[in-house]
Amino acid sequence: MLKTTLAGLAALIALLFATLAVAAEADAHYKIVTGPERGTYIQIGQDLSKWVAQPAGIDLEVMPSKGSAENVQRMRFEPGVKLALVQSDVYQAYVDMANSGNEEASTTIRPLRLIMPLYNEEIYFVVRNDSPMKSINEIKDKTISVGLIGSGTAQSATTLYRLMFGQAIPEQNAQHLSNEDALAALIVKKIDVAIIVAGQPAKLFTDMKPELLQQIRFLHVDPNAPETARARQTYFPATIHVSSYPDWLKEDVPTWTVKAFLVTYDYNLRDTVVNLKHFADSLCENFDNLQEHGHPKWKQVKLELPDLGKGWQYYQPVKERLKMCFAHRAAMSAAAATPEHAATPPKSNDRPCSDEARLLLLCGK
Template identity: 25%
Template sequence: MKKIVMVIMASMLVMSLLSGCGGEKSADQKAPAKKFINIATGGTAGVYYPLGGAIAEILNKNVPGANATAQSTGASVANINMLKDAKVELAMVQNDTAYYAFKGIEMFKDKQVANIRGVSTLYNETIQIIVLEDSPVKSINDLKGKKVAVGSIGSGTEANARQILEAYGLAYADLDPQYLSFGEAANGLKDGNVDAAFVTAGAPTAAIQDIAFQKKVRLIPVETDKAEALIKKYPFYAKQLVNANTYPGQGTDVTTVAVKAMLVVPESMDAETVYQITKAIYGNTDRLKAAHKLGEGITKETALEGMPIPVHPGAEKFFKEK
């Protein structure tokens, strides 16, 4: 009898051990819940797309349960609309476009999107006005009567083009506007179908590099006095210098203006998730630098410069930490 009891006890002990090793995990051992994070970027010829891919990689490695993917989109305006429609959870946009959406002005007139919140600003997005080297266009005033690619209809680039032309006393009626994406504008320049193109993106921009490797290009300047007038009316602009040799054959510095790229999320996203996203991105900026040269400008110290809308509480928590 004694032996039988001992055998039963031994069997129970083994079952208990097996249960502990191979049974269901306790509540605190469960795998973290999946967090699907779709990231809206931009066209494959721009800067948003490679940086968005790097951000997705960072989140997948550093945010528990994250399943992040970057997708190519129509950029700023499209991204805000996708965020509004809950088709994405994180979006890269221009800070001026975010401002328009939050206020319900410009392309968002009567279509206000007040439930977006900022995560951080990233780097300067330079307004670059491109012509071929042999073009007779030497200044913005020379764009009168010319075919000018001003960006896709309703895009951030298109608003920049309109505002800069306005600073020079010009309107679309004074030229022949072509509503083209970066890639289409590049092809138009190469083929001679457009005379000049506005491109708002971090410099160097892949679409412009692609032209410059085949045909020499020039950047048309935005003079300092015009830049100052523009900034006075639209405070989200900043003066910007495109350094010599940014593009092949560019022998001199060129003055222009810039807005900022930024990250936005819906106001409804929980603060802990936004905190984890922000912490992961700013704890792995080396990966952003590897993805694109402009990643060098993404730092915690400058992350709230040019922020045009309220910051999400989750991001705010991270930036308040020492």
């Protein structure tokens, strides 16, 4: 009788602890910082929240932002932000500034870690339909909206301009407008060019009224221009496809692209590590749902962890889980393809604030 009672009590205690464990997992409330309301990043964040975080028992709040540089800052310093979407050129800019001795950049970027690369984002150079400009190398000395300070667009626009023309955009020619405001200013002839970074198809354009779309067009990369060869040092060729905007574009437009990464922090608290491991498992296990139901850009994402450049590191606990899951998926795919072969399961410094540091939100701290 006593043994039966003790056994029943033990079972009840075990059930209680199991219930508490489930409740604890369900109480993981995290945030992911993304991008503008009508950009691609926020849709990617929503997909991660629905198809990855929820199955992992994580309530992931999707937060809009100005873009990548702001996301790096919030990932590093804002409570509750556990994930961020960041452009590769913005991340590299922080690494470069840290390596050059900038203490703020070092404090910000050193503890950050990558979960995995995602997809390429297209860089749009938008002009009025009546503009005499045809190719990207013609934007020198024009009035340009380069994106909000703190956005990845601002980093890409200024870096590309410097690469192409060997100088910064003249201060009087640079406007820091949101994507929507930039297009509005372009149409009413307050600026000559709007530079926008977004994965295609971008809601910014698909949501525009047809009569407004007919007033704008994209500049293309001229493969023979010397400016193109210089831009290729950092950026990669891409194509804006007619299929992304079938009711507007008449032909594909060659342009540049920049890689998007999913970023986290080098956490070591047990609960956070466990939750992020569950997130990694869910990311791999639900990848097919992301590709089927998420933004079209998910179809460009590959389940792989390529080697990284100096100063870039993966988050080790997640890296280990992803590599195991990727290997398992590959083995399962191989087994399905060949069934006859069975698969085995910061401190502030006193130096002047440079334009680059200002774009990365490293000033005034």
